[in-house]
Amino acid sequence: MKIPLSGPDLGEREKELVLEVLESGHLGLGPKAVEFERMMAEYAGTKYAISCNSGTSGLHMLVHAMGIKDGDEVITTPFSFVASSNCVLFERATPVFVDIDEQTYNIDVTQIEAKITERTKAILPVHVFGQPANMTEIRRLADKYNLKIIEDSCEAIGAKWKGKPAGALGDAGVFAFYPNKQLTTGEGGIVVTDDEELANLCFSLRNQGRGEDGLWLSHVRLGWNYRMDELSAALGIAQMERVEDILKRRQAVADMYFEKLRDVPGIILPQSVEDAEVSWFVYVIRFAPEFNRDEIMHTLSNDGIGCRPYFTPIHLQPFYMEQFGFKEGDFPVTERVAKGTLAIPFFTNMTEEQVDVVVAKLRAQVQVNV
Template sequence: MNIPLSQPDITEAEIEAVTAVLRSPQLSLGPRLVEFEQAMAGFAGVRHGIGVNSGTSGLHLCVRALGIGEGDEVIVPSFTFIAAANAIRYERAMPVFADIDPLTLNLDPAQVEAAITPRTRAIMAVHNFGIPAPMDALLDIAARHRLVVIEDACEAIGAEYRGRRVGSFGHAAVFAFYPNKQITTGEGGMIVTRDAALAAKMRAWRNQGRYDSADWLQHEELGYNYRLPEINCALGLVQLRRLSEMLAARSSVAAMYNRVLAGVPELILPVLDVPESRQSWFVYVVRLADRFTAQHRDRLAAYLQEQGIGCARYFAPIHRQPSSRAWSAAHLPVTEAVAARTLALPFFNRLGEDQIARVADVLQAGLRTL
């Protein structure tokens, strides 16, 4: 039995929606984009949505629109996907990596405060694995130091912190819809914000710097080709309508994993409940116990893959990546200890009990080889 790491959940409704766009005369910058932007903004509880071709593009536009540039510093976790730091570097600003909480794996507010310097301009709060970051504490720090806040909610659509959905806290936030996400548009992302002026800038920049009021081929500013096609938007609209059922399915899969793996002494399982938060399950990541090393984790991953079980290390710390050598000396003991022992197991909406049992059996067999 080959079990992939992830798998999108596509029904006939999505196929019909995409087919309808293909029968229309407009495949880009059309009515589906507007509808999807409005739906996502409303879902997040803000006024404006800007559809873009990826979460990475969305983060880049947020950094630029908020005036962050050369010489500025942005505090961000190293334990996350590299796009967060790359978006900062695109504008010649400097990511400053702060350590994480060992339970939630999100930014530790005390470490964020300690990382602030006179050059700090922003905090990029990443909601890792769909667990909300501690936004009250981070917003308090930002207010006291006059910093802007960008929410990287790319892994967290539908997550809630103290009764509010993520994406509604910062100056701007970004969701992403890659095929392994809770909902997918194939490729795509969505910026959401309350700020109309900010939204207008980013909407122009995603379309080569052309404002809606300008003539065709008249470009007021330097921009990018970050457009989100109509096909992707049609797919996203149907997926968004199904989000509640899909989040419930993912939560059920996580609970099944925790039941079958409970009591395995070699593993630290992910938390099912975070106080004052509602998690939006993105991945199911286990950790090897403290006595194990990265080499043990890598041997276990190889064993699982040989047995047809998809898995991956989540995350390799950004400051240890070859493209980030300038930050290799960063002191992040929790990040490094956690990242050395994490392993993502197969996780998707339609993962069945028999498949979970198979993963658990192979995982425990692999643990016996270490």
């Protein structure tokens, strides 16, 4: 049995709404994007939602809209997808990394304050794998030092911190909808915020800097083509109509893994904290140091089991090492965690039979590698 690492959950409703768009002939800047934005703002509990073509674009717009520029610093985590730091570099600012908490894999909030300087303009926490970061402490520090908070919630739609939705815990947040995410629009993202000025700027920036009056070919600032098309928005509407069901089914798959893997020696399962409600983006296990993660990964892959290391530390990516002089040992917890983590097959429609196959393969490999 071949089991993919991930896969989207698409049905008849998605086909129906996409066909509506095709038959309408209105493929961009249309009513579907507006409706999707309304649904997302309501779900996140924010006043505004601005759709765009990717989570990366959403993060970039926020960095720019907040006036972060050359010479400024943004505190973030090295254990993430590279876009959460690249978005800072796009504006020639500097990402300042803080090591992670070994339990949650999120930014270690006890180390943030020591990294704040007069050049620090924002904190950009990442809710890694759908696990909310400690936003209480991040908000306290942001308020103390007058810093902005950009929430990278690209992996965390539906997650909550102390009962409040991820994305609505900072000055603005971003969700992403790549096909491996909880919800998908194919490609796409969305910014959510309560800040009217910030929202208006993002509406303009995503559409080539067009003015708030919406006049055709009237551009009042530098912007980009970061728009979401109507076909993507149609998928988003259909997905949002059943978001709670999708998240519930993903939780059920995670629960199966917890039950079936909890007694496997040498495998560390995902851990949470009391105030966090996880939204399952991926299911990432971690091998104890005595196991060879890469050898196990290659064997599983050869057996048809989709798996990938999640994540490779950003500071050890070749470009970051060349640009900033990072080296091994700079962020030891991140590096220790990254050497052992492995994302195993996880998707909304995953069956118990598929979970059992993955678990059996893992058990066999642990016995061989012990």
